[in-house]
Amino acid sequence: MSDGARTPTERVSAWLAGFGDALGRGDIPAAVDMFEDDCYWRDLVSFTWNIKTVEGKDAIGAMLAATLDQVKPSGWQISGEATEAGGVTDAWITFETAVSRGKGHIRMKGDLCWTLLTTMVELKGHEEKRGPTREKGVQHGAFKDRKSWLERRQQEEAELGYSTQPYCLIIGGGQGGIGLGARMRRLGIPTIIIEKSERPGDSWRKRYKSLCLHDPVWYDHLPYLPFPEHWPIFSPKDKVGDWLEMYTKVMELNYWGSTEAKGARYDEEKGEWEVTVVRKGETVVLRPKQLVLATGMSGRPNIPSFPGMESFKGEQHHSSQHTGPEAYAGKKCVVIGSNNSAHDICAALWENDADVTMVQRSSTHIARSDSLMDLALGGLYSEQALANGVTTDTADLIFASIPYRIMHEFQIPVYQEMAKRDAEFYQQLEAAGFWLDWGDDGSGLFMKYLRRGSGYYIDVGASQLIIDGEIKLKSRVQVERITERGVVLSDGTELPADLIVYATGYGSMNGWAAQLISQEVADKVGKCWGLGSNTTKDPGPWEGEQRNMWKPTQQEALWFHGGNLHQSRHYSQFLSLQLKARYEGIDTPVYGLAESYHKA
Numbered sequence: 001m002s003d004g005a006r007t008p009t010e011r012v013s014a015w016l017a018g019f020g021d022a023l024g025r026g027d028i029p030a031a032v033d034m035f036e037d038d039c040y041w042r043d044l045v046s047f048t049w050n051i052k053t054v055e056g057k058d059a060i061g062a063m064l065a066a067t068l069d070q071v072k073p074s075g076w077q078i079s080g081e082a083t084e085a086g087g088v089t090d091a092w093i094t095f096e097t098a099v100s101r102g103k104g105h106i107r108m109k110g111d112l113c114w115t116l117l118t119t120m121v122e123l124k125g126h127e128e129k130r131g132p133t134r135e136k137g138v139q140h141g142a143f144k145d146r147k148s149w150l151e152r153r154q155q156e157e158a159e160l161g162y163s164t165q166p167y168c169l170i171i172g173g174g175q176g177g178i179g180l181g182a183r184m185r186r187l188g189i190p191t192i193i194i195e196k197s198e199r200p201g202d203s204w205r206k207r208y209k210s211l212c213l214h215d216p217v218w219y220d221h222l223p224y225l226p227f228p229e230h231w232p233i234f235s236p237k238d239k240v241g242d243w244l245e246m247y248t249k250v251m252e253l254n255y256w257g258s259t260e261a262k263g264a265r266y267d268e269e270k271g272e273w274e275v276t277v278v279r280k281g282e283t284v285v286l287r288p289k290q291l292v293l294a295t296g297m298s299g300r301p302n303i304p305s306f307p308g309m310e311s312f313k314g315e316q317h318h319s320s321q322h323t324g325p326e327a328y329a330g331k332k333c334v335v336i337g338s339n340n341s342a343h344d345i346c347a348a349l350w351e352n353d354a355d356v357t358m359v360q361r362s363s364t365h366i367a368r369s370d371s372l373m374d375l376a377l378g379g380l381y382s383e384q385a386l387a388n389g390v391t392t393d394t395a396d397l398i399f400a401s402i403p404y405r406i407m408h409e410f411q412i413p414v415y416q417e418m419a420k421r422d423a424e425f426y427q428q429l430e431a432a433g434f435w436l437d438w439g440d441d442g443s444g445l446f447m448k449y450l451r452r453g454s455g456y457y458i459d460v461g462a463s464q465l466i467i468d469g470e471i472k473l474k475s476r477v478q479v480e481r482i483t484e485r486g487v488v489l490s491d492g493t494e495l496p497a498d499l500i501v502y503a504t505g506y507g508s509m510n511g512w513a514a515q516l517i518s519q520e521v522a523d524k525v526g527k528c529w530g531l532g533s534n535t536t537k538d539p540g541p542w543e544g545e546q547r548n549m550w551k552p553t554q555q556e557a558l559w560f561h562g563g564n565l566h567q568s569r570h571y572s573q574f575l576s577l578q579l580k581a582r583y584e585g586i587d588t589p590v591y592g593l594a595e596s597y598h599k600a
Contacts, residue, residue: 008082012091012106015113020076020095023068032061036112040403045120045574046095046102047071048591049581051551053403053544066591072098079103088114092397099124099586100577105401117401120577126584128186153252160254161286166192167583169275169288171261171516174203176561176568177294178244179222182251183576186224189583192286193294194259194277200248201241202257209324210348211237213565214340214458216373218381220565221392222247223572234460264291264517266557273557290579293512294561300511302504304336308482312500316482319345319503325352332496333357334487336479337503338364338435339454343462345501346471357495358466359487360475363437365456366463367445368425371418376411376446381566396570404450404531404544408443415444428467435475440535449564450546451538453529454505509560510548510599517558525553526596528560539598547598550575552590 006014015034022031035041041060042053047067054063075096082091089108096102101124105117122128129135137149147155160166168184170177173195184191197203204211213220213235217227220235225247232239248255259279266273275286301318309316319341325348333349335342338360349356367376379385380395390398402410415438419426430436437455439448448455457463465471478490486496508529514522525548532543545551548560550571561575562568581588 008084008089008091009078011089011111012078012082012093012108015106015108015111016076016078016093019113020074023064023073026068028061028064028068031064032057034113035060035116036109036114039112039114039116040405041116041118042400042403043118044400045577046097046100046118047073049552049578049588050590050592051545051549051571051574052592053405054592055403055405055544063591067589070098070587070589096124099581103397105397107401115401115403117397119397119400120574123577123580123584123586126187126580130186157254160190161192161256161284164190165287166190166254167288168192168290168292168579169194169273169286170292170294170561171275171512172294172296172561173197173200173248173255173257174294174296175222175240175244175565176296176563176572177292178248178251178253178255179568180292180294180561180572180575181253181255182223182247183572184579185251185253187576187580189576189580190254192254192256192288194256194261194279196258196260198257199241199245200255200257201244204237204241204244206323207237207320208322208345208348209326210344210351212460213237213240214369214460215564215566216377216381218383218385218392218395219377221569222565223569224251226392261516266291266517266521266555268556271557290557290559290582292559292561292575292579293509293516295509295512296506296562300507300515302502302507304479304502304504306479306482311484312482312497313484314498314500316500316502319501320506322501325349325354328499329353331355331498332486333499333501334359334495334497335501335503336361336487337501337505338362338457338475339503339505340457342501342503343457343459345503347462347465350465350470354499355472357472357474359477359479359489359495360435360473361478362455363435365437365439365445365448366426366429366434366459367415367418367456368422368459368463371422372445372458375414375418375421376444392569396566399566400570405542407450408441408447411443411447412441415439415442418444425463429463432467432469433473433475434463434466451531451533451535454537509562513555513558521555521558523599524596525555525558525560527598532597541597543594545594547594551578552593554593554596 040055054060077094079092079094091106093104100120101122103121107115167189168191170193173193177193181193216233217231259277262276264275272287272289273291277284301320303318329352331354333354333356335346336359346356346358445456480488480490486494488494508527510522510525510528528548530538530547532540534540
C-alpha cells in the first residue's frame, strides 16, 4: 500500500513506531527529522519536569539531548482512531517513561508531526487508589482498641501541623487551593490548606450579591466530583460557596479556616519553609517542605492613588470589598473601570435604583455570553460536546494541545464570526460611546485572559443598560482627582458621587510573595501570568507558557497555583504530580526553568 493510500490511523501508528524506535536508539537527529520545520512540542511534566513548550526542530533536539537518557520513553501507541480534516491528522496517544505513564495528542501534516502534546498521567508505583484499587475502609475481624474512621480522622486533624508537619502547605482556600488539596489527598501527600475566612467558600459568599460565574458549568467542574446534572449553567456565588464547603468535607481535606499567614522564610540548609500562621488567635509555626501560593490568578487589589482621595466625604472601596448595592438606592455612584466586575457592579447598582456612572479609561473587549458559549466554548464544553463524546478531561487536553504561539490563529476566526453575528449590538454599543476592542490582533477574549488576565467583559446584560443610557458612561477619559463630593475627569467633567468603586483589577501574584516572604523573593520569582507576547500589558520576551504558574520557579520549593476553574482543575493534576515525585524522592531534573524578566 502506498503512503497516499494509508488511513490516518495507519499514518499515525507508523509515525509513533518510527519515533519510538529513534528515541529507543538514542538517535535524536532521526527523531527530530520526523517533525515539520514549523513544529511545536508542549510537555506537561513527563519529559521536562516542567510545563514547557519547545518550538522548532532545533529546540526539540536540545530538549531531547538534555532529557532522553533519564526519561527513557517507550510504548508509544495510538489510542482509538485518528481523524483527518483540512490536511491535518489528529490522534490521541499513550506512552511511558522510566517513572510515569503518559497521555498525549499529535497533529500531523502529511507524514510529519506539526504539534505534539505529552502529559504525565501518573507515577509508576504511586498511582491514586481508585476503582479496583480503592481502600476497603474497614478491617474485618475483631480487634481491641480499634479506631473508627471518625477517630482516625480526628487524630489526623489534631496532629498535623503540631506533632507532625505537613509536607506541603497551601496558602489560599478558594477553589484553586481546594482542588489542588483534593489531588494531594488522593496522592497521599500530607497537606494543610490555610484560609483567612472562616468557612470554605467564604471567598465567594462575601462578594457582591449579584456575582455569578460567567463561564458555563461544563467548564467549571472541580477534580473528581463534577457538578450534578441539574446544576445551573451559570453558578451563583453562594451556590459555589456551598459546593466548595461540601467538597472540602467529603474529600477529607485538612482545611484550616480563620487562619492567616503572617510570614514565611525558606531555610536552605534544612530544605524547608518556616511559616508563621495565626489560627483562631493562636500562633502556630509550620515547617513544610513545599509552599504553594493559591491566592488566585490575581494578586493584591490594585487600589489607585488619585489626588484628593483622602478628602472624599462619601464611601470608596475596591471592587473586591464591594458587598452589594442595597445601601445605595437613590445615591450617586461612580464605578471606575470597565471590565467584568465593573459591569456587574454597575448593573446591580442600577437594579437597586442607584444613579450609576461607569468611567472607562481604556478600551474593553465585549463578548455576549450566548455567542461566547456557542462559538468559543460549545465544541468543547457543552451538552452537545458531551453528546459527541467530548468529556471535560478530553476537552481540557484538546485545549492544552494547541501551542500558545499559534493559539491566536485558532481564536481570530471565532471573534470574526462573533463580530458578524452581533454586528448590530456592537454598533449600538459604540454609538453609546463605549470604547471597544478585539485584542491587539483580533483574537478576542481568551487570548486577552491568557496574556494579561484583564480587559474584557462577558455580557450578561449590563451592555444593554449602557446602550439604553441607564448606566451612564464616560469613556476615553482619565481620573484627574477626587474631591470631597465627586470625581474630576481629564476632560474637566466633575461627577458627583456618594460612592466610588475602584474596579481597577489586581496586581501580579508575586505581590503575595512580597507580602508574605520578602520583596527579594518576589523579585527573584518575577511576574506571574502572561505569555511574553509583547501585546498590551504582556511584555516580552516570549515565554510560551503562563509565567511561573503550576511549575518550578526561581525560588526553590515555591509554587503558584491559580487561574479560572478550568485551569485550576486541569493544572492541579500536573502540580500535584510534581509535588508527589519530590515527596517520594524521585529525581526531578527541571528542563527549561524560566528566567525572571519582570518584577511585577
